[in-house]
Amino acid sequence: MPAPNLFLIYVSDAEAATAFYSNLFEIEPTFTSPRYVAFEVAPGVLFALWTGRNEHAVPNTPRTSELGLMVPGPASAVDETFTSWVSKGVQVVEEPHDDVFGRTFVVTDPDGNLIRVSPVD
Secondary structure (H helix, E strand, O other): OOOOOEEEEEOOOHHHHHHHHHHHHOOOOOEEOOOEEEEEEEOOEEEEEEOOOHHHOOOOOOOOOEEEEEEOOOHHHHHHHHHHHHHOOOEEEEEEEEEOOEEEEEEEOOOOOEEEEEEOO
16 A cells, blocks of 8 residues: 655745745755645655645644654754744744653744654664
């Protein structure tokens, strides 16, 4: 059976969300349309932004999932990412702390989608 290869995030403004994620992850989209933007994050794997159901993409909508970025290296690499992202103006939900899987923190995008940084499993 094939593995999942599309990870979709609802956003209210595709252009603003594209600018946010391009800046945050320092990547450029591989496909752009007015309501759907895709970033190839690995060969054949897409992280995409979609306004198709943007009534769900408001900050007060409860978020039950997280987008994750696992960074290689020591715990200080997670702290360095936190410092870099704070300088880019992200909204912090959880400051860096140690959890069962290592050093971690959580921020949100402008629509309230959660983004967790943690060490590589």
